[in-house]
Amino acid sequence: MRTFLKATQDATIYQRYSGSNSGLDEILEIGKVARSTDVRNMMASSSARTLITFDIPSNGQYPSSSVYYLNLRIANAEKINRYQRIEVYPISRSWIEGSGYFYQDVRNAEDGASWTFSKKDVSWNTVGGDIISTISASYEVSKYPIEDIKINVTNIIAPVVSGSNDFQWNGLLLKFPTVDELDTENVGNLKLFSSNTHTIFEPTLEVVYNNQTFITGSLKPIPQNKFSVVAKNLKEGYTLGEVDKVYLVVRDAYPDRRFDAVQRFRTTYYLPSSSYYRIRDQQSGVVIYDFDQYSAIDCDRTGSYIMLDTSGLQVDRYYEMDIKIQNNNLVLYPEFNYTFRVDRNGI
16 A cells, blocks of 8 residues: 655755755755856755645554665766665654745845855755764665656654654655765756746655555456456546555456356456556656555455555546566456546545
8 A cells, every 4th residue: 555745835945055945946956056156066066855745644644564675766867976865764853835936036135045044044054954873874876867866765764653763754855875965066057846836746754554455255266268357446537546446347258158147247256466556647658556565455355355445646637556566476457548637625
């Protein structure tokens, strides 16, 4: 099972523009920010860091074994070194997103977080943001073309959820390692979509856990010959946040010929436990729920089913669902192209 939490605040702080706030920008940045007139030695003082926070789940809301991922979609990447590392630290001081811009006409530029201030008239103890350096997560840019960023931050988030942490939750700070920030030869820059984006690519905190239910009762396993999978009760439209139990009818594709059509499809099968579903945004093709252990298809005594949770989806969008079956060393992708819409108030 998986769900997605949206950012409640995010902003970029800039070393070269130490008093500027960027709380309403549609873009977040990590790395170096330079102008065409800058000389190389300026790169040691041109760092950009991202601040981001989420409302943390309450203790017990999700299983204690849950894994937490920070998802960031890349808008642009320039001059990124191979194996560039991004560090993630908890922020130790409260901060305010603010209502300033960096790339547009600056307004209310001093009402939120910047390189110097955590909020209006309140300075960071250490310029560039106060962090807890004893706990961290990291991500390495190792694939080219560069992929969207997915960072496992469980070691930071899980103690906050359980209450076992010894620090107050103020969100996360993302930066290049200090040695890279001081390196005049490192001029890499990552631009990421912020929570203020007008696209579907806003940052999320993904919560995943394995809670597959698998009770087959008197059902039979899928046959070796042809079979079909049909969504019995998948609706055309859902209200955002709605959770639905979508049953799958698994039956022979070519049943024995009989006069009674009901008898022809009398045998009910179940999909193996290594069966998964995937959800993609229809227009962009972006995968929201991928084939993995957290999207495993469940089963009870009446048949296989999918627990569809729409809370992590976007409103006014159409989504495609398909399935993958691993059975006896075979990987199958049966014809299962269903589309549904998510709306704020349903359809």
